[in-house]
Amino acid sequence: MKINAYFATSLDGFIARTDGSLDWLPQPEADGEDYGYSHFFNSMDVLVMGRNTYETVLTFGEWPYADKRVFVLSSRKLDMPAFVPQILTQRACSPGELAQELSTQGVEQVYVDGGKTIQSFLRAGLLDEITISIIPVLIGRGIPLFGPLDADVKLQVVESQSFENGIIQNRYMILR
Numbered sequence: 001m002k003i004n005a006y007f008a009t010s011l012d013g014f015i016a017r018t019d020g021s022l023d024w025l026p027q028p029e030a031d032g033e034d035y036g037y038s039h040f041f042n043s044m045d046v047l048v049m050g051r052n053t054y055e056t057v058l059t060f061g062e063w064p065y066a067d068k069r070v071f072v073l074s075s076r077k078l079d080m081p082a083f084v085p086q087i088l089t090q091r092a093c094s095p096g097e098l099a100q101e102l103s104t105q106g107v108e109q110v111y112v113d114g115g116k117t118i119q120s121f122l123r124a125g126l127l128d129e130i131t132i133s134i135i136p137v138l139i140g141r142g143i144p145l146f147g148p149l150d151a152d153v154k155l156q157v158v159e160s161q162s163f164e165n166g167i168i169q170n171r172y173m174i175l176r
């Protein structure tokens with residue numbers, strides 16, 4: 001099983017403003033370019049996200065993940081408006097326990113989303129690949145992309161692409 005993250009960051013290393021807003025991100029609809037997201041998303045079997053990311057998704061007012069299996073990590077009861085599909089599953093377990101559960105089910109590709117959640121999979125040594133789109137904007141403060149680690153993590157760039165609007169996208173393999 002392979003565990004992947006795909007996200008955008010400001011040049012100063014934030015994935016959202018302090019209040020969670022994403023207004024500084026380019027709009028794929030306006031750009032006519034989705035930066036490889038559909039291809040990535042369609043190749044994933046399961047999406048795992050943290051509660052904060054789930055709550056941001058709820059503000060969209062519609063479910064953007066079609067019939068993809070989604071797991072939300074949270075220790076608290078989740079708000080589930082009517083547009084959230086029944087296939088959504090909540091877990092309050094460690095990244096290792098969830099990875100074990102998914103692996104036992106034969107899942108091959110996992111998409112992990114949310115800053116703290118990605119960091120916890122990284123710290124547990126479970127993340128295999130990260131695709132980061134660096135947006136050429138400084139937002140000054142916000143929710144950080146990365147956090148404390150117990151040891152250095154080495155990565156290898158496997159693909160690097162730049163777009164006309166200045167976005168640079170790197171795909172990294174995590175070396176173990």
Ligand SMILES: NC(=O)c1ccc[n+]([C@@H]2O[C@H](COP(=O)([O-])OP(=O)(O)OC[C@H]3O[C@@H](n4cnc5c(N)ncnc54)[C@H](OP(=O)(O)O)[C@@H]3O)[C@@H](O)[C@H]2O)c1
Nearest residue numbers: 007008016020050051052053056073074075114115116117
């Ligand atoms: N720029 C991008 O590409 C991008 C991508 C994704 C998200 N975002 C943004 O990033 C923000 C969210 O990131 P974030 O770092 O705040 O948080 P997050 O990872 O989405 O959510 C963190 C929360 O998930 C729960 N959680 C995580 N791991 C858990 C575990 N193993 N067991 C139980 N619960 C667990 C905890 O909530 P409980 O307190 O409920 O236990 C934790 O506080 C949102 O604003 C979102 O829009 C940006």
